[in-house]
Amino acid sequence: MDIFLDAIHYKLGDILPIDELPEFENRAKDLDLLKTVGHQSCSVYQGSAEDLFAQMCGQFSDAEPEKIRKVDTLITTAKIDSRFFYRTLLSLGVNDVSVIEIGGSHCCSTLTAIKIASSLIKAGRAENVLLLTCDVWPNTKPRGFLGGFALFGDGATSCLISKDVGAYRILDEEDIVHWKLVKSDPNRDFSERFPKLCYEALSNALVSLKKKMSGRLTFANSKTALITVNVGIVAQTQHLGLGVPVMPAFVKNIERTGHILCGDYLLNLRDYSQEQAAQPVERILLVGTGMSTATFPSQDEATVAGARGILVLEPT
Template structure:
């Protein structure tokens, strides 16, 4: 059975108040107030001098469960929102593979689900490992990117992007067992940030129902209802959208883990894993708890996973 063996994260120490980004991002005072008061956002994480390679290596440096098990790693997967993450001919993932002594592993990226690609990578690695048939084999997934272009720093009217990173060790263990996965792509919104004003409005209107649908589907496939979920680890877009989704999916708002949302920004594919570590560290996850990770990728893919801790 697919399981998360371990998760480690790197949160850059540099936090930027959203008001200070107004000039760079072309935000009006009213838009800043909307992000702050209505969406519940205050700061975003930035690594001013670090590269995406640094982000991944810093996350992996704290993954103690990998030490001494490097030869068991069959796959190293970078879950990405952006197709281009560094100037040609740089290959950040292959630099990380070499630095970690994992050249024997197959290394590749998945970007097809945009910010939901982190969940896709975990599910896919589980299937690859199962097909290999070695119960001791592992996969290492990286999630989190640099907001290195102006268009990558903000989803207009929705979220501000941060630069946290997670390293996720996937295996066939029993620590955090994957109970179900549900995903749906609404291809009519494939233009993402380039949607027309009319299509953008339609996407915003359909968003809560579409996300609630995959959450309900993931719960049903796990043999439970959303009332049985002990915790929800969301993607950190904004508070107001998650309150709407929770109500539609029948999830009490207090079961949403929103602690990181005001201070990290939306860290691409990494949010649910960042939230997992934070929730675990503050005692919000207990053995036997069933929790859900959820994410939405522009383009547009809605995904949810249920785990047992």
């Protein structure tokens, strides 16, 4: 059974240069670190997660009035009281819907949600699944936590997963886990170690995927392109050496918005679709790779970097 991913939309907060954020006054070292790993700005949403979720639902409904009425399942990464989901959808005319909340996977939650949607459709438990992410970090993290403002940006994304023909066919998926635990070392620059750790995890995950899809997946001749969601990869985009071109939309959005945890996949995929005619590919890899916690040299704890899954898409 073919499963398709379609109708991608997103909404961002106001995009601000990181050195204009008041939380970083007199923190030149932290600002230098952020710029080293690719951050120049951050998407900051001033409202609540509920408000952002409602606006994203409204935007999807306005853009896809026929599709919203067919939705029978909502999968969301938003950390909001579940009663709010039903009230919001009811206000848009969606009367009979199941809601599944995904959490705990952080950067990989969107991949997990797409896999669940695909499985529900194949099992006959759903037909049209609306996936809606919602990340509001700067207003929820403690002040003084570096990742709480400039590493993580705010935004929401949405897409529809169904049996109907869409922009992307879901070809394959792989639950790949490659972790590496590294103790913090105050004598080593985290901005140098972090990209390397993420690169190693990404490289191992791609090797595993190639073995699984032997003969069905090649990285040569720019026929396959990569989307991932980690700030550390940006510093290494010119040196990946994996034979897989990194999509320009990924680099652009990370530098423009900060790392929007669950939204990066769809945000980058949506922007890339606008540029695809100039850079056609046969396969798109959505790769979950990142850290379990924001760990810096001054902190006496371990850094865990890894890859937790890959989704293979085919543009239709």
